[in-house]
Amino acid sequence: MNQTEGPIAYTAIPDKVTRNAHAAFASDPAARIAKNAVSASPIRKVARVPEALSLDASTFDVQLSQGDITNQKRSGRCWMFASLNTMRFRIMKKLNLKTFELSQAYPLFWDKYERANWFFQNIIATANEPVTSRDVSFLLLDPLCDGGQWDMFRSIVKKYGVVPKDAMPETHCSSNTGDMDAFLTRFLRAGAKALRDMIAGGADKETLAAKQAELLEQFYRMLAICLGEPPKSFEARIRDKDDKLVVSGTFSPKQFFDEYVGMNLDDYISVINAPTEDKPYYRSYSVRFLGNVAEDGGVHYVNLPVESLKRAAIAQLKDGLPVWFGCDVDQNYLQDDGMMGITTMDADGLFGVPVMAGLDKAARLDYGESLMTHAMVFQGVNLDGEGKPTLWRVENSWGKDHGHDGYDLMTDDWFSEYVYQVVIDRKYLTEDELAAYDSASTPLAPWDPMGALA
Template structure:
């Protein structure tokens, strides 16, 4: 454009006249300014359609609470694992320590960050790549493949073996000071390289920096147990499990999940990601020796098919979504028809882009991980409504769980994790053998579940 277009007094007068000409605009103004946009846009009939009874349902224990942290992906992962413990030992409820993987994730992410810093020493500091790496080097967020890597290396522990601390319940201070340290460490590594320090000395600096991070984490979270005594009583108050375990031994004995059988499926309908192909995201991960992430991109109906199959086998399903879209949060309802924002405003806001366009233009990405634990099916076996286990405590939603309408699934669910036995032969072969297409670090499929 060759000329500027300032807003003129005539433009403002026309806009005001147009607004006041419609009675509905004035009513909307009064309602929204008094109660908020979402509250005024709430459609009670659609809210009422979200039932609390389900055709297929997995019975979990008491609801968990991530409190003021972005550990949703850890809670969702541990909730799929604790279900196996509850089922195996006939327990009323059970909870695995969420502080334990938090400790190791922060340590491993710090080492992953140093790895990337050393790999980009000659990249410009103000270039997109280094700027991206420095933006959020050790935030709370993550994805399933990253959690799998932590469990394979470090195992799991009962909550009593490593309980919550002030810094795990509210990770703001931990993240703030650890991030500052890591950025300072990146500065030292880059400046040392520019001054001619060799690779061996830089590697030694890195080891000392990892030691500093360990020191900070123990100070904030306590030292993770190398072994612990565990005693678990069943519904009849009989001792169902007793002994001393390392975290790896406890995972093998109590959880017994074949982690490598569980694969990550995404649904991203953008032009650069054809369905039926495998993808990875550059520089996304935590445990260096485990590598990064691996996805198979499929249409939403395929994600639903495998999720239903796993639920019917009485196993919950980890999934990632853009939780804040079309969400009646207090009531725990994810439904594209539950909020009529466009009808309230009189023009398209929520309806101005489709799913692919929202991804391409930065309007949507995976922000939160939860667990599917139920589904309603119509007479043809197609899903209509999903039951969701959240990690915001028992007072959220309806006794701690949410509901998710099937049209909402189409629009805002981006990832599910299922046993690969539910894939078709072609899908399984592609996932296991295809060379992945590499996505840029800032691709929306590289977003981390982190909503607090």
């Protein structure tokens, strides 16, 4: 019989353990000093190591020039901002612009609309499972969060294109998505119940399709009220650094992407680093239930050693193109200093116990301590005498007042520990790496940490 079957025989903490803990704390001057410091200041400020912050952030060996820093505000659209920042970089370079910004509300609308369709189809596919099953519970848990992955953004742009920010500006709901997401999610759950009830009552495919169409029309109405309707075409006039009119005309969103971004989206693929036993390197993976545009399929990536991610990212930067990446941003991160570094905080020294040293990267994934939480863009890197990276320049989407004028610094050892995904042009991967990516993918469970949404 499995050990977890039946009641667990819980036992009380022995009095001796608590007495020993109290005595050890009372006799330790360092613990008392740490207590006094933490009682008056945030833990990260107390654990901050100033010597580890003395890094030159003014220039890099490889450095790209980007426009004004963007700001996702109170929304979880970092993956969209990072993706659009890689695309606006191409527009600025092509048109000789000082700065430029693509609409972030536009892909937000289409992602949520497509994700509603994806959700309803998954609900129908799992209708024979009890609502308490792990699959259905997962689908209902958070069907419409703001987060996503590169493959999902690629699917949206392939279908809908992009538009300048003026063509679909921000609304209160796009910059502050909490209430909108809550009402949309409640609607989706009610729709899920209606579909499951119809299936239980013997409804045929045509009846279900009609109901799903009705739900999607209603969902579109809610989105349009919150975000406005996305334009089918728009007027665009853009002047370059020299005040020369370089764009003037009427465009569809797909025409604008094709003409001014000019990016072969299918060439850019997701490469992950997950050093866990269940995901051997040089294999491709997908994640069940993870996607948005139904006809484009779900996410797909290849798992490689972290040095392969670094090598490809450096090659792409050297060719003058930024690199989208996903990481666990909150780990060992000093936000006020704009610094991600392994030695920037000494939590183990502060607490006198192995807090940070207790788990390696694989164990952090296996035991729920870490996963991808944020997407940003590499815009530069410093290299040592052997060409190995030492420091990365990171474009964030938290406004210009954050970090170093909107940029963060990332030490290379932090990259090794907390970067989980990069998006790379296929040409920067080796034949073996590409063969692994192009092989049949192994589906991961929906709740696998590599299915986390930035």
